[in-house]
Structures are given as structure tokens and as C-alpha cells.
Amino acid sequence: NAGVTQTPKFRVLKTGQSMTLLCAQDMNHEYMYWYRQDPGMGLRLIHYSVGEGTTAKGEVPDGYNVSRLKKQNFLLGLESAAPSQTSVYFCASSYSQDSNQPQHFGDGTRLSIL
């Protein structure tokens, strides 16, 4: 009963380094999302995808890129990490954008940029 799986769970980077966060879902969902969560800020949407091969910007997209080459995977990339990107990153997926379809979340990636 995997649901949404995020890898890695923890990572420490130096400023300027790059990395990719992987999100995988096994529910055949069309929609996938990347959020970041910071103390006192709630969850903020970074990017989302409405289907394989599509991506779109959310509320805070700067400094991030995404790709959805396969329906089940949604990758979040940091090309040149900055300390302001220290955060907990959550991936979510849903069957559709329909308000009657819940989003299901992974357990997060905790990223520290030194």
C-alpha cells in the first residue's frame, strides 16, 4: 500500500550544489504537486502537473524546475541550491482537479542548504 513515495527523506547540500527530489505514486493519478512547508508559512505550492509531459508553475516556483516524463513520477530539481530553499518538501497526487478528489501526500523530504 505504497501511495506516494518520496526519496530521499533527508539531504544536506552546500550552497550552489544541485539535486533532484523524486516523487513516485502508484495510484494512477493524473495530477501531481510539489509543496514546500516552512515554519509559520503553511504549505506553499511550487509546481504542479496535470498529466504526463505537462508542468505548470505554482505560487513559489523560482529556483526550482520540474519534469513529468512518466505518469507515475514527478521530479523536483534545484539547479543551484540556496539557503532560502532549506525546507520540508512534500509531493502530492490526485486523480483529477475535481474538488471532490482528495490530494494524497508523501512523507516529505527534509532538505538543508548550508
Added chain:
Amino acid sequence: DAKTTQPPSMDCAEGRAANLPCNHSTISGNEYVYWYRQIHSQGPQYIIHGLKNNETNEMASLIITEDRKSSTLILPHATLRDTAVYYCIVRVVTSYGKLTFGQGTILTVHP
């Protein structure tokens, strides 16, 4: 976006029902009420959602008032593992399924 108001914190004794209130007086007719919770260091967990009728699943019950301006999440027999931040969200109708989390209610279940 319809704004929600929740108490910042609540306490509950283990084994008793936990009733978490939420006000959403500006909700529109086609907007759903969602409840999620976040246990420390984990991702948000979907609990339940509803439009106007009361809903029940294996985790909880959702009671929505007739005018839809408020709702209550009920955990019928709270356990220590139910200690978490509970978020009441009004789901705005958008092209991509926008979900906006507020500050939530910190529920602490005591032995």
C-alpha cells in the same frame, strides 16, 4: 478564497470523542470542506471531505451545518496517536485543484 477559522489548540482525553470546530462563513455553494491532519514529521494525511451532507468514514465523521458556514470533525474515540495538527480547508474550484492550508488546530490527546 473562502477563509477558515479554527481554534489554535484543543485537548482531549484518550478514549473520548474529539470535536474539532471550523468556521467558513464565506464558503461558496460548490466548494467542498476538507480535513487533513499532520502528525509530527509526517506528510499531511487526508481524513474526510464533504459538500453539504454529513459524512462518515473509518477515521472520522464530518458534520456540516445546514447553512454550510461551519463544520465539525469528530474523532469518535481519540487515541494518543491522534495527536496532530488538524487542518480544515475549503477547496476552491480551480483548474488544478488548489489546496490551501491554514494554521490548523493542534489537538493533544492526553492519557
